[in-house]
Amino acid sequence: MLRTQSIATWDQIAVMAASGNPHADVVIFTAPVPDDPDESRADAATADAVVAALGGFGPDLLFAHLDQVDHAGHDHGSASRAYSDAVLRVDALVGRIVAAVDARAAARPDERWTILVTADHGHRPEGGHGGQSPEETSNFVIARGPDFLPGTTDRHATPVDITPTVLDLLDIISTSELDGRSLRPAQTPARASSSDPCPAAIR
Structure with a gap:
């Protein structure tokens, strides 16, 4: 039985993760933090909870x-200093999470960890999203793990490929009904230790 966990700053993620059957085993929503207009404190608390989960519960x-x-994109637009500052802060939080994964992998060499990073959309320079402009639809997927060669790129990948990739990595049979495809290479190299850094960008 796989153990699953969701930790989110946006409350609607928690609603979705706790809905349906099956649903996530553990669902955590970071409550809004006082005097936090840019959500940087709330996101930091979310990252703290992720690091704690990796050190303890260790979900599959x-x-x-x-x-x-996203908050900065709505309020200030993607061309703003607030947006770029938010990206830099989130990059640092992702770095903390990656370090926690590496620490766990080093302590538990029998575990195999893969990290996938993406966004659900972009933003217009003046703010907001919902259209089909390049600024709103351009996206990325970053994969880091023993199945992905460092430095390789796949310009056909999109966020719709995340679900089939996760199902593939967990050795769960995916169905042809899914829109995306697994980004895991069909023939992977000899697996390196999960504690070895293996970044790969899939754009």
């Missing part, structure tokens, strides 16, 4: 959501 699948980049 952990979904983490950080919200401040």
